[in-house]
Amino acid sequence: MTVTTIARAWMVRRGDGMVLGFTDHDAALTFGGITFRPDHGMSARALVQATGLSVDNSEAEGALSDDSITEKDVLAGRWDGAEVKMWEVDWADVARRRLVFAGSLGEIARSQGAFRAELRGLSEPLNMARGRVFHPRCSARLGDGRCKLALTGETFVAEARITTIEDGRILRFANFPVYEAGWFERGSLNVLSGEADGLRATIKNDTALPGGLREIELWQGLGITPAAADRVRLVAGCDKRAATCREKFGNFVNFRGFPHLPSEDWIMAPQAGYRHG
Incomplete structure (x- = not known):
């Protein structure tokens, strides 16, 4: 009879530094300064990994509990984008292990005391659009490093x-x-x-x-x-318009849009280019 000693171990690290470890073995495993518990946490479907830039197609599933992953923390977004690593590990000798996945948690859904989270591989950020969008409305988020508006005081x-x-x-x-x-x-x-x-x-x-x-x-x-x-x-809310930035927030010097761009109607009109060329 052949007996396998291979188990899977998960590490999840939130943005605030909180770290949890889980395993599908029936006893706790410890390595890398993390204790991987068998009694709470996560399981995952088989990983589907590609050589291109597609998202590693997998989901993690687990139970919501008071001492592990709570519903309140999920709703508050504290697990959004959390770092995830998964190893295949020999539970008889944890030094014999292989990292098989590294990435982050994506969209999280919850129902009936459980959660389901999309796993995103390290290549996921490479699929995101880069560069600046030329649009009449502002591309910054109110109060961020590009907007530079301090959201303090009773005004906002x-x-x-x-x-x-x-x-x-x-x-x-x-x-x-x-x-x-x-x-x-x-x-x-x-x-x-x-x-x-x-x-x-x-x-x-x-x-x-x-x-x-x-x-x-x-x-x-x-x-x-x-x-x-x-x-x-x-x-306070912002509708991204230049007039709102100037009149409501007094922050037009940091406006990150292009309010004087011609409209799509102007560009597409048959005679517009001739008249304004």
């Missing part, structure tokens, strides 16, 4: 406590600071307390109501629904 950031919430997406506030209607549309909402602490969503509609009331509608629910009295931070 507001904190408030939820008064009521409807359908998990419509949040209402009382005694809200005075801002123009729509000031936070396309902006973000970050939960600062309660069960949903750390979760983030994009704002779809921002409606100012009489008597200092405010209604914020999200594009989709947060997964873990905040409760009344939970504290949130709202960040």
Whole structure:
């Protein structure tokens, strides 16, 4: 009878430095300063690796648990882009091992106490478009290193406590600071307390109501629904237009678009090139 001593071991490292190890062996394995546990974590389908630049076609599956990969952390995006390595290892002698996959976690889906995550190989970034896009609207993200706008102070950031919430997406506030209607549309909402602490969503509609009331509608629910009295931070939204950059944010010197580019209609019109050539 032939007995194999080969097991698989996984290492997952989040962006904040947290490291977890898992194995499909029935006992813990330790190497490289990491303990790979058999009782929680991940499994994976067979790897499909190509010689070109295609994504390594595989998925990792695992259980959501309080002491390993929690639903809250998944919803908060803390596992997005986490580094992943997988070894085939001889559990009788862990020094005999072979690295068979290195990459990162891609899209993560969850359901019924479990998660499923796409695995992306090291070649994945090479498939991404590079270079600058020439477009009338700004290509920077509000507050990033290219935008250079400091999102501090009461002008662009507001904190408030939820008064009521409807359908998990419509949040209402009382005694809200005075801002123009729509000031936070396309902006973000970050939960600062309660069960949903750390979760983030994009704002779809921002409606100012009489008597200092405010209604914020999200594009989709947060997964873990905040409760009344939970504290949130709202960040002003940007529609990427030059006029908004100049008038709302006073940051036109850092505008990363090309507002004077001719429109597609101008380019495609049969007579336009002749008249303006």
